[in-house]
Amino acid sequence: MTDFGTRLRAAMDERGPLCVGIDPHAALLGRWGLGDDVAGLERFSRTVVEALADQVAVFKPQAAFFERFGSRGIAVLERTVADARAAGTLVLMDAKRGDIGSTMAAYAETFLRKDSPLFSDALTVSPYLGYGSLRPAVDLARESGAGLFVLALTSNPEGAEVQRAVREDGRTIGATMLAHLAEENAGATPMGSFGAVVGATLGDLSSFDLDINGPLLAPGIGAQGATPADLPAVFGAAVRNVVPNVSRGVLQHGPDTSALRSAAAAFAEEIRAAVAG
Numbered sequence: 001m002t003d004f005g006t007r008l009r010a011a012m013d014e015r016g017p018l019c020v021g022i023d024p025h026a027a028l029l030g031r032w033g034l035g036d037d038v039a040g041l042e043r044f045s046r047t048v049v050e051a052l053a054d055q056v057a058v059f060k061p062q063a064a065f066f067e068r069f070g071s072r073g074i075a076v077l078e079r080t081v082a083d084a085r086a087a088g089t090l091v092l093m094d095a096k097r098g099d100i101g102s103t104m105a106a107y108a109e110t111f112l113r114k115d116s117p118l119f120s121d122a123l124t125v126s127p128y129l130g131y132g133s134l135r136p137a138v139d140l141a142r143e144s145g146a147g148l149f150v151l152a153l154t155s156n157p158e159g160a161e162v163q164r165a166v167r168e169d170g171r172t173i174g175a176t177m178l179a180h181l182a183e184e185n186a187g188a189t190p191m192g193s194f195g196a197v198v199g200a201t202l203g204d205l206s207s208f209d210l211d212i213n214g215p216l217l218a219p220g221i222g223a224q225g226a227t228p229a230d231l232p233a234v235f236g237a238a239v240r241n242v243v244p245n246v247s248r249g250v251l252q253h254g255p256d257t258s259a260l261r262s263a264a265a266a267f268a269e270e271i272r273a274a275v276a277g
């Protein structure tokens with residue numbers, strides 16, 4: 001399979017970079033007139049995929065909202081991933097896995113082994129057991145043509161306590177993660193498969209080197225207060241590699257398919273205008 005960085009760049013060029021989250025919050029299920037149950041979960045996820053698959057580069061299912069229903073929720077997640085991929089849209093599984101290396105290998109098998117029912121084009125991972133603990137996921141992603149998004153500078157205010165902590169060598173933890181990713185992506189064209197999560201909510205990030213030759217997933221637009229117009233100021237020259245994520249900001253317009261499509265199209269247009277400068 002062509003590597004994830006190449007497939008993502010092609011999708012971004014063709015459809016624009018918007019990533020829509022599939023986050024079936026209980027409140028959203030209620031707002032859509034659905035039950036907070038497995039049937040509601042399935043209807044919600046199906047509707048989002050059918051409405052938006054041709055319009056977005058990436059879907060980002062949030063695993064937590066499926067896992068809370070146990071094995072039947074996981075089955076819905078499997079079908080959602082399969083439907084999205086069959087429709088030609090990339091799937092970034094937001095499961096934020098991270099553990100000691102030997103356990104990380106099992107998480108990697110779940111989401112990054114090609115014949116797994118939850119195989120996804122990319123996976124979010126947490127490096128806070130040490131970047132090296134992610135090695136089994138990096139290796140399997142390379143083997144499978146998949147990608148990773150490593151939590152570097154998250155969109156929530158609490159993240160700063162960890163990510164902006166300064167190491168003995170004077171670098172912050174977040175900057176260190178970005179440097180690891182730049183190493184993974186060295187020499188890749190058109191860009192590498194190993195991305196960073198960097199919140200769109202964070203204001204000026206010019207003290208960080210965001211030039212990792214890989215994608216930057218930017219959550220925080222919409223419900224968390226950031227807007228597409230913020231992207232150039234936050235990301236500077238790296239804005240070309242930004243994959244902006246919107247979840248509730250789009251999903252709140254369902255279940256009406258045309259309202260979902262209009263909301264996604266409006267975000268996509270705002271992002272296009274902001275990135276074009």
Ligand SMILES: O=c1ccn([C@@H]2O[C@H](COP(=O)(O)O)[C@@H](O)[C@H]2O)c(=O)[nH]1
Binds near residue numbers: 062223247
């Ligand atoms: O730093 C991060 C990393 C991940 N997320 C996830 O993105 C979506 C955001 O949802 P909104 O409804 O658009 O706020 C959600 O799944 C988070 O878990 C993040 O927000 N920040």
